[in-house]
Amino acid sequence: MGILARLHAVGQECPTYILRLDKALVALPRQNSEIEKGSKMFSGLKNLANMMQQAGEIKGKVAAAKERVSKLRSEGSAGPDLVRIVVSGEMTVLSVSIDQNLIASGNRQMIEQLVNAAANEALQKSKSAAAAEMADIAQGMNVPGLQDAIANMGMG
Numbered sequence: 001m002g003i004l005a006r007l008h009a010v011g012q013e014c015p016t017y018i019l020r021l022d023k024a025l026v027a028l029p030r031q032n033s034e035i036e037k038g039s040k041m042f043s044g045l046k047n048l049a050n051m052m053q054q055a056g057e058i059k060g061k062v063a064a065a066k067e068r069v070s071k072l073r074s075e076g077s078a079g080p081d082l083v084r085i086v087v088s089g090e091m092t093v094l095s096v097s098i099d100q101n102l103i104a105s106g107n108r109q110m111i112e113q114l115v116n117a118a119a120n121e122a123l124q125k126s127k128s129a130a131a132a133e134m135a136d137i138a139q140g141m142n143v144p145g146l147q148d149a150i151a152n153m154g155m156g
Contacts, residue, residue: 058137061136061137062134062137065133065134065136065137068089068133069089069090069129069130069133069134070088070089070090071089072088072089072126072129072130072133073086073087073088073089073094074086074087074089074122074123074125074126074129075122075125076117076118076119076120076121076122076123076124076125077118077121078113078114078115078116078117078118078121079099079102079114081099082098082099082101082102082114083096083097083098083099083102083111083114083115083117083118084096084097084118085097085115085118085119085121085122086122087119087122087123087126088126089126089129089130089133091123091126091127093119093122096115098111098114098115102114
């Protein structure tokens with residue numbers, strides 16, 4: 001008996017072709033693209049599972065980093081230390097110090113400008129320090145987009 005090859009499509013619910021060769025049935029995928037879609041899907045699920053495993057680790061690292069950030073202190077000054085401002089890692093002004101001679105000068109505009117400059121310097125230092133603390137979380141973790149997310153938390 002010669003080789004009888006008959007190829008016919010099976011319904012939508014079965015993504016294969018059935019090949020009949022001398023009473024031997026062989027199921028073949030319809031298209032390579034369907035295999036590739038499945039492979040990509042399982043690869044995506046694997047990445048998701050990996051991210052979920054790391055979620056607990058990330059949560060712990062974030063809590064520790066937030067604790068360190070809350071203890072940060074940054075100082076900004078303006079003029080030759082005529083105005084000094086200290087802020088926390090949470091961007092809260094903790095203290096303002098204005099030189100007595102500057103106050104006695106009565107130059108309100110200069111005092112305002114120096115306070116503004118010192119505050120901006122302190123806040124920028126605090127922001128940079130907090131960003132560095134948070135960036136340490138992403139080091140060594142294979143989570144796509146984590147570093148970008150941390151950078152966009154208002155600290156980058």
